[in-house]
Each structure stands twice: as structure tokens, then as C-alpha cells.
Amino acid sequence: MITANAHIAAMAPYAMADISVPAGKRLISLAQNESALPPSPSAIAAGCEAFSGSQLYPDASWSELTAAIAEVHGLDADDILCAGGSMELIACLMQCYAGPGVEVLSTQFGYAFFRSASLAAGADYAAAPEQDFTVNIDAVLTAVTPATRIVCVANPGNPTGTRIARSELVRLRDGLDDDILLLIDEAYGEFPDVPGEHTFDLAARGNTVILRTFSKAYGLAGMRVGWGVFPPMIAAEMRKLLVANNVSVTSQAAAAAAIHDQSYMQMVCADTSERCDRFADDMRAIGLVVPQSHTNFALLRFADADAAADADRALRAEGIVLRGMAGYGLPDCLRATIGSEADMNEVTWHLTDWSRKETLTC
Ligand SMILES: *Cc1c(COP(=O)(O)O)cnc(C)c1O
Numbered sequence: 001m002i003t004a005n006a007h008i009a010a011m012a013p014y015a016m017a018d019i020s021v022p023a024g025k026r027l028i029s030l031a032q033n034e035s036a037l038p039p040s041p042s043a044i045a046a047g048c049e050a051f052s053g054s055q056l057y058p059d060a061s062w063s064e065l066t067a068a069i070a071e072v073h074g075l076d077a078d079d080i081l082c083a084g085g086s087m088e089l090i091a092c093l094m095q096c097y098a099g100p101g102v103e104v105l106s107t108q109f110g111y112a113f114f115r116s117a118s119l120a121a122g123a124d125y126a127a128a129p130e131q132d133f134t135v136n137i138d139a140v141l142t143a144v145t146p147a148t149r150i151v152c153v154a155n156p157g158n159p160t161g162t163r164i165a166r167s168e169l170v171r172l173r174d175g176l177d178d179d180i181l182l183l184i185d186e187a188y189g190e191f192p193d194v195p196g197e198h199t200f201d202l203a204a205r206g207n208t209v210i211l212r213t214f215s216k217a218y219g220l221a222g223m224r225v226g227w228g229v230f231p232p233m234i235a236a237e238m239r240k241l242l243v244a245n246n247v248s249v250t251s252q253a254a255a256a257a258a259i260h261d262q263s264y265m266q267m268v269c270a271d272t273s274e275r276c277d278r279f280a281d282d283m284r285a286i287g288l289v290v291p292q293s294h295t296n297f298a299l300l301r302f303a304d305a306d307a308a309a310d311a312d313r314a315l316r317a318e319g320i321v322l323r324g325m326a327g328y329g330l331p332d333c334l335r336a337t338i339g340s341e342a343d344m345n346e347v348t349w350h351l352t353d354w355s356r357k358e359t360l361t362c
Contacts, residue, residue, distance in 0.1 A: 007100075007122045014116045015327050025319030028346065030337040032323070033158065033297050035219030036275075037268050043220065043258035050253030058249045065247070068256040069227055075200060079229050081238055082255075084246050086187060086213040086226030089238075091117045093209065094150070096237045097181050098123035103147040107135045109160050109328055111185060114152040123149075133160040133291040133299065137168045141175045151176060154185040155199075159328055159335045161188075161293030166197045173202055181234075182208045188295040190217035191269050203229040216296055217265050218258045223251040272296045276338045282348045286355040297337045305331035307358065314354045320347055 003009065017031035038044070059065075062082040070077035083089045094117040098104050104118035108130040118125040128143035130136055135153055144151070151172070155164045173182055184199055189212055202208040211228040215221035225247055230238060247255075258265065273294075280290040280298050289301035300322075302308040312324060312334055320343075325333040336347060 005122075007119065011116070011119050014113065017321070017323050019321045021316055021319040021321060025317075028320045028339065028343050030297075030323075030339050030343065030347065031321045031335075032221070033216060033295070033335075033337045034221050035216065035268060035296065036272060036337075036339045036343070037219055039219045039223075039254065040258050040261040040264035042261050042264075043218070043254045046257035047223070047250045047254030051250045054249050056249065057245045058247060058252055060244050062247055062252055065225075065252045065256045065259075066227075068259045072259050072262065073200060075229060079203060079232070079235065080227055081230050081235055081242065082225060082227045082247050082252075083242060084224040084226070084251075085215060086185065086211045086228065087113055087117075088224075088242070088246065089211055089226050089228050090114065090152075090183070090185070091120065092238055092241050093181070093183060093234075094118055094121040094123065095241055096234075098150055101147065102149040103145060104150045104152065105140065105143055105148050106152040107140060107157075109133065109157060109330070110152060111154045111158050111187075112327060114154075114183075114185075118150075130160070132162075133157075134162040135164050135168075137164070137172045137175070140172060144176065144180070148180055150181045150183060152183040152185065154187065156186075156188045156191070156294040158187065158295065159297070159299050159323070159325055159330070159333070160291055161295045161297060161299055162291050163294045166199055169199055169202070173205065173208060178205075178207055180207065183211065184208065185211045187211070187213045188216055190265060191273060191295050192266075200229045203231050206231040206233065209234060214255045214258060217269050218255070219268060220251075220254060220258060223248075223254050225251050225255040272338050275341060275344055279336070279338060279344050279348065283351065286352055297335055299325070299330075299333055299335050301330075301333045303332070308332050308334055310358070311351060311354050315347065315350055318346070318350050320350065322347075 019029050066077040066080040098121040100122045102123045105126050106114045115125045128139040214225040283290050322334040322336045
């Protein structure tokens with residue numbers, strides 16, 4: 001029999017969204033935090049044009065793309081690494097710095113892939129409690145043990161949508177030993193990108209990595225492009241492990257054009273945030289708890305797990321799929337990606353209808 005390494009055999013598969021709906025229903029998928037809008041027209045044009053040169057391998061050091069990112073964010077292009085989504089960068093970091101006998105520490109509602117990538121590297125995973133769906137820096141610092149090698153936080157958080165102030169992240173970094181790697185995952189950092197709140201400069205400390213992605217604000221989830229700011233020593237180790245030519249010709253060209261079109265991205269974020277706030281208010285009006293979100297999704301907390309499951313069933317019957325949160329220890333919650341205005345109106349309408357029936361049967 002062919003046997004996998006024990007720590008891999010012991011792992012559960014990474015849970016993807018279940019986006020099945022009744023036959024004949026149009027699927028409205030609000031389960032994967034994809035952008036409601038297509039990529040910038042200039043990104044689409046650049047990707048199409050680059051495709052005709054796809055007989056050649058892509059630029060293995062992503063030169064045009066890192067130059068574009070560096071220009072827009074005021075960074076040094078040499079500090080930037082790119083990959084097939086920021087998930088690849090997370091997995092690679094864990095491979096480099098986590099392993100048997102080492103502990104990776106995140107938070108109670110930390111991004112699920114932190115855990116998967118830690119276990120895949122053979123490391124142990126621990127989570128510090130959050131407070132009101134928000135990362136609590138004191139709790140993280142208290143949870144550090146001698147085995148802790150990496151601390152991961154997503155800012156804003158997924159699935160909570162809440163933010164950690166820059167001052168708090170600096171306090172976290174200052175409170176951690178210098179030989180603990182801090183990973184700050186800013187997959188939703190553009191919603192909105194507050195200048196004074198930037199954390200890219202923390203990479204200069206030599207032990208902190210900041211990740212971003214083109215999958216959310218730039219609407220390029222299907223192109224698979226993530227990037228990050230890495231201290232030089234960490235970047236050197238990562239380059240050994242990242243698969244060569246990991247970002248396709250079309251993806252690099254599309255992403256470079258997308259980041260040059262800041263006004264389109266800012267329009268998408270403003271539009272999405274406005275719809276998110278309105279949707280959150282509508283959901284609070286029917287009695288749900290909704291933490292203030294700084295992302296393209298909202299976390300909906302129902303009265304209990306049965307109510308959440310019942311609402312999920314009612315929506316699925318209409319072809320609308322939100323993301324169940326039992327895997328995060330939140331069986332009473334559903335996470336709703338902010339879709340188009342028409343889609344959100346439909347969700348609001350069906351959930352309002354559901355809540356009336358729910359009240360009648362209580
Ligand atoms: C969506 C998401 C990612 C994954 O992004 P990709 O670049 O598509 O791999 C990473 N971190 C968080 C917190 C996310 O929500």
C-alpha cells in the first residue's frame with residue numbers, strides 16, 4: 001500500500017464552499033468572497049494581449065508586476081514576491097519556517113488556510129481567543145509559548161470582516177520575540193486602504209511579512225495572483241521553494257495593468273463597501289448580529305445554529321449560496337459575500353421573508 005506521510009494522512013481536506021443548488025435554479029454564489037464586478041478593462045485587455053505570447057514561459061521574477069506594485073505602494077521591488085494566489089505564499093512560508101515540534105499561533109476566527117498550511121508542514125496549530133469577533137492582541141501575546149515560531153493574523157479578518165489598528169499590530173510585533181515570524185495577511189487591505197494604517201514598513205524589521213492579493217479588490221480571483229513584502233533573508237529562502245514560473249504570462253500582465261488602474265479598483269471598493277453597509281443595516285433590522293465589515297463580505301449571526309441552518313436551506317432553495325461557518329466554530333453564523341445590487345436585494349428579500357416566518361413559528 002502507498003502511505004502518505006503521517007501528518008498528511010491525518011489531515012482533513014481543505015473545506016471548499018458547497019455551491020450546489022436545486023436543479024433549474026440560477027446559482028447566486030456568495031460563498032467565496034469573489035468580486036461582484038469584473039476586472040478593470042485595462043487588465044482584461046493586457047491579459048488578452050499577453051495570451052498570444054503564451055508559448056514562452058513567464059518572467060520567473062515577475063519584473064513588470066513587482067515594478068508596478070512597488071511604484072503604486074512606494075515599495076522596493078526587490079522586497080516583493082509573487083505567487084499563484086497569496087495562499088501559495090502562506091503555504092510556502094509554513095514549509096520554510098514551520099515543521100514538527102513548532103507551533104503556529106493564530107486567532108479564534110483566523111483564516112482557515114493558516115491552519116491547513118501549518119498542519120501540512122507538520123507543525124502544531126493554536127488559536128488565541130478573539131473578543132467581539134475582533135483580534136485581541138493581549139490574548140495573542142498571552143498565548144505565545146516557547147514552541148511558537150509563527151504568528152498569523154488576517155487584517156481585516158476573514159470571516160469576521162473586522163480590522164486591527166496599525167498601532168495594535170505594532171504593539172503585537174513589539175511584544176513578540178524577534179525570532180518569531182509575524183505574518184500579516186491583508187487580503188482585504190484595499191477596502192479601504194487607509195494611508196496612515198499601512199504596515200508594509202514592518203517588513204524592514206526582518207521578521208514580519210505582509211501579504212496582499214489580486215483576488216478580492218482587483219477582481220482577479222480566477223487569475224491567481226498574490227504578492228507580499230518580505231525581508232530579504234526570508235525572501236531568499238522563499239525563492240528556493242516557490243515553484244519556478246508560478247504566475248502565468250496572462251496573470252502577470254493582467255495584474256500589472258490592474259494595479260496601474262487604481263481608480264477602477266477604488267471605485268469597486270467604494271461601491272462594494274456602500275452595498276455592504278446597506279446590507280448589514282438591513283440584516284440588523286431583521287434581528288441578526290453583523291460585525292462592522294471592512295471587506296467585501298458580511299458575517300451574519302443568527303439566534304442559534306438551527307436558525308442559521310434553516311436560513312441557509314431557505315436561501316439555497318432560491319439558488320442563493322452563502323458560506324456556512326461551522327468550520328470556524330460559528331455554527332450560528334453564515335458569511336455573505338457582497339454581490340451585485342440585484343443579488344443583494346434578493347438575499348435581503350428572502351431573508352426578511354424567512355425572518356417573518358421564523359418569528360411566527362417561535
Ligand atoms: C481570499 C483570502 C486569501 C486567498 O487569496 P488568494 O490570493 O486568492 O490565494 C488569503 N487570505 C485571506 C484572509 C483571504 O480571505
